[in-house]
Amino acid sequence: MRKADADGASQYGLGLPMGARMMSGESDLHIKLEKELAAFEKKEDAILLNFGYQGMVSAIDCLVDRHDVIVYDSESHACIIDGLRMHMGKRFVFPHNDISNLEKQLERASKLVNESGGCILVITEGVFGMSGDQGKLKEIVDLKKKFQFRLFVDDAHGFGTMGKTGAGTCEEQGVMDGVDIYFGTFPKSMALIGGFIASDAQVVEFKRYNMRSQIFAKSLPMPLVIGAFKKIRTFKNKTRVKR
């Protein structure tokens, strides 16, 4: 990783690109890395984030409006809680990994959105940082048979470590298709800074033009982009040992 960092820095400097993605912060390598991340996560598209924390806050802010309801796990990371604080609509919490309570919250939320015309966003994590246990993604995805919602998974701890190829906790639990919005970060398994969101092309396109943390802040520096390429290739080439 030190060599990838040093090669990137000697080629581009630590600062480049100097600007936000929509201004002067775009490069071919940013676009290429997003394509690679999307393919790795088996999603249509991906968007890079300059920081995981602010990326999550901003991702939640841009996904919902006051007509929508967010249902979330009680042990969600601080960045999710801060994103929720910006939400102007209702939010319902379910006790950590309590699927029968989640079902109750989804019933409440469904009644509300039927009246408001909004949608439901369920947010949980792949691997919870404090306890180390996994979110019950499979059970949550199963609830889609009964309720209409989008599932947003923060897999900061699972990306690069969980699943056969390292694609994360959704791969580990066999629910990559059922997770609508996948969020991974680079500081843990990649020893870098930054992150990404992988999802349907329509969702990612909407985020490109509506996520304030990426529109009004500097994009991911080149040494980090180069380092991320190197690490993803390592994940891809490695057949992981089944725990």
Ligand SMILES: Cc1ncc(COP(=O)(O)O)c(C=O)c1O
């Ligand atoms: C679950 C989770 N999400 C998001 C973040 C924030 O990511 P970053 O450190 O890339 O800003 C963290 C950081 O510890 C985390 O544990």
